[in-house]
Amino acid sequence: MFNNFDLIPVIDLLGGQVVHAQRGEREKYKPLNSILTDSASPVSIARLLLKKTKSNTLYVADLDAIQKRLPQKNAILNIASVLIGTEFWLDGGFATFENFTHLINSGKKLPNVCPVFSSESLLSLESAIESLEIFPESILSLDKKNNTFLNDSQICDYPKFWPKRIILMNLDKVGSENGPDIEWILKMKSENPSIKIYGAGGIRNNGDVLRVLKAGASGWLCASALHLGLIDYDKNG
Template identity: 30%
Template sequence: MRDFQVVPVVDVLGGRAVHAVGGDRARYRPVRSIIAAGDDPRELAGGFRDALGPSPLYLADLDAIAGRGRDLPLYRDLAAIATSLWVDAGAREADDLPPLLTIDGLRVVAGLETASGPDAIAAMLDLAGPDRLIVSLDLRDGRPITPTPDAWGRVEAAEVASRLVAIGVRRVILLDLARVGRGAGVGTFPLLESIACGHPEVQVIIGGGVASAADLIEARRRGASAALVASALHDGRIDRAALERINAPSRD
């Protein structure tokens, strides 16, 4: 069985790493972490590497998501630190991808929140390929977040997931923004299990609400390949030893 991965998250606003809570971006404040002394994203990425070992890194460029431009030099720096860099830069159409795809080791995260619709996702997939495109099924309290009401129609999260798989997406993040930074537990386990059981060819990553190693163990048991984690790494609830225990061979 492939090792379960913890993917550290860096949320960046105005060039600084911030603490994301509940998806209310206007209230995000500079991060405080045991991983690094300050809020410089590069230092934080290096701290994650030192604390957890080599791993992918997830970057949410909140300025880009809000349409205020992308920080390509930062992406290059972080891609040189992590084994791979997953970047949500607010891609709306396939035309947004070429500058990102020039960066070695970068994988584009296309968020349901910003991508204009299923046709845009399909075009991004054609351009980037299934290995370099990760689609984030963005949720708020279990409901899909879309840029316009008619982007996907009034459908449930499970229907969106099915349509993504039908398009050819092979890496999906289940991210409930309402749970981000709250430590209240993961709310997408039923959806995760449904996708993992029905589409074993799809890698499913969970995010939002991971509070402890127990959440990671449960995510792996239900079929997740990885989890996005921020707050529980910043305060030490999850560390390298916990990850090693999760991936230790079973004695049963």
Template identity: 30%
Template structure:
């Protein structure tokens, strides 16, 4: 059965929510799983509702303005955390492993494909996740200049899960980018779609061979159950 992984973003020690990746406009998260935007309380409620893990984006760490790693560590005692905290290279990846069960190496912040391949070769796939960050069907990265097809092919020789994150759809409940999903069909069993996922799309994803999906807004509004 497909795993619905809850998503929360952290800024300044609290859970926040935004739309289309416009981080400057994020506000405290309103969720059916907690009366306050406290990440530990949210995680406890999600676990009680059936969640098996949780995805956390540490916005302060990604933006280089601080971090929420203490909060992440506490949440990781409640639910296994898949953490995106702005990994740049092998050193930052190794550091983040102290706080979460799995650490994301995201194209948005990685210094190079060489650093990514070192991480994928060195650490077990159970602890590594690659995030393919996409805007307008282009790889979103400060440092990696590859077409999406080229980046997909780079991943063929590895076993780690691959998040497909359509940044323009984050927080919109607009439906997942099907063209993006089709492009990554060769590794579909490792793909984790994220960004705008709708409840009625989840059974279709499962039929395609997808085993995990990231859900934020639809889950926090009570339209989707975790787990």
């Protein structure tokens, strides 16, 4: 049923802790409370979620770096080095590609780390184009909040520069349990049929997973529904 769909677990790191992200209101994020585990270890939580979803991909958001604070370099490199067989999507609030290369070159070589460049963080259109050209396998996150694109870089307006994989990040839906943004998926898929589109936010149950799959999504980023035990997901079911 879900063979061509990837439910991608999310780890949100803030101040060295895994937190529960809600509606992009980062100043209100609290430490994670999960029915799946009492562990506070990012590595332990990541392993548990990867096993639960049978995913080969993990999405990690460094919320400190995204808010232009000191990046959580050690925590990130530790997770990536331990989970070496996992494709590691990293949103580190990268304004330019140099921010990513500086981080990744400061430790041992980690070929499994794939940068997520977000419209919220990219410095300019020039920086966006350059970053996506230098890292053609990277992922672009198109971010919006209050139904408005976070798009200082203007990259949301230039699909000709987009990579093969994009994330539709509706921050109002993240951790909200209000359901996924189906209309956005349908619109973007019809306009960009060759691009793999991943969504983020709002997934509540297996029914929502089926809805976004039918709408054309290749996968979905998920945390809250997993930690609340709302999804009984079998990728091969």
